[in-house]
Amino acid sequence: PRRFNEEKLREMNQYDILHHKFTDPKKQEMHERIIKQEADFAHKKAQQKAANASHGFHILTNKSTGAQMVKREKKNKPRQENSRVSYNIINNRHKADGQLPSTIPRTMFGLRATKDHREFDIISNNYIENHETRAIADADKVKRVAAEKFHKTRDYDPVKIAYYHPNKQDQFKREQEDSRVEIPTSQLKKLPLSYKVSEGRLYNIVNGEVVQKEQLARHDLMLDGRRRACKLNNDAIAKQKMQRESKHSKNVERRQNRISANRLKQRGYNIITKAKCKPLKAHKFSPQPKMSVWEAMQATASK
Numbered sequence: 001p002r003r004f005n006e007e008k009l010r011e012m013n014q015y016d017i018l019h020h021k022f023t024d025p026k027k028q029e030m031h032e033r034i035i036k037q038e039a040d041f042a043h044k045k046a047q048q049k050a051a052n053a054s055h056g057f058h059i060l061t062n063k064s065t066g067a068q069m070v071k072r073e074k075k076n077k078p079r080q081e082n083s084r085v086s087y088n089i090i091n092n093r094h095k096a097d098g099q100l101p102s103t104i105p106r107t108m109f110g111l112r113a114t115k116d117h118r119e120f121d122i123i124s125n126n127y128i129e130n131h132e133t134r135a136i137a138d139a140d141k142v143k144r145v146a147a148e149k150f151h152k153t154r155d156y157d158p159v160k161i162a163y164y165h166p167n168k169q170d171q172f173k174r175e176q177e178d179s180r181v182e183i184p185t186s187q188l189k190k191l192p193l194s195y196k197v198s199e200g201r202l203y204n205i206v207n208g209e210v211v212q213k214e215q216l217a218r219h220d221l222m223l224d225g226r227r228r229a230c231k232l233n234n235d236a237i238a239k240q241k242m243q244r245e246s247k248h249s250k251n252v253e254r255r256q257n258r259i260s261a262n263r264l265k266q267r268g269y270n271i272i273t274k275a276k277c278k279p280l281k282a283h284k285f286s287p288q289p290k291m292s293v294w295e296a297m298q299a300t301a302s303k
Contacts, residue, residue: 092123 015022022028087094127134163169202216269276
């Protein structure tokens, strides 16, 4: 049965909670009809479920309790053939009549006529035509493929201390001879720069034979550059020294020839015009000494 909000219905004076009925007879009749429909639907659904039960018998009495399940009929699908030939590959018999094939030797012409393009007979384990020639060719092919796979993963034999391929071994020997020729120069490259470009390595100090022409020319060029730089430096130092000395001598001479300003104060007149000199006064805009705090207060107070 459906659930109703009894408190809400009671507030609206539509449902009597003591008699479990609506106050309105029409609503009560509609409510009973709805409940009956739901009960009938549930009963019918339960019967249908029991009729379609998978077991169809009681588990205690082991007797049939309802209608049995109707088995679905399987569709007869055509069976696919698992071979493209017209005979059984196990017993070598025809699929239609079950008889053995004729003993006529099979040829390529016969295979083409019957649309059977097999080249190898799995029963006799031989080629149908030119078995010996084709078997030798297959053996050579197998050896060639095996050799290619072998040389891909195996390049050097540590037991024989040599390469598997003779051409590669000859190339390794030639490269080794070339590297032996370059050993002295490679060792010289590893030495320090001060030793490589020293005079004893550039030429022979006994007979004067040049050993490294390029390095010797570079060494001479660097020495010439150093000489030129040293000469220019010395000239610049000498020129600056002369300028400083001349400037110092001029300053000394000017200081000695300068007339003292105190002469006018001592004499009181001009020695050329014989006129009296006025006392020197401070410049109008000359800076005044800074007053102290007390002097500034006295100056403001007097004003």
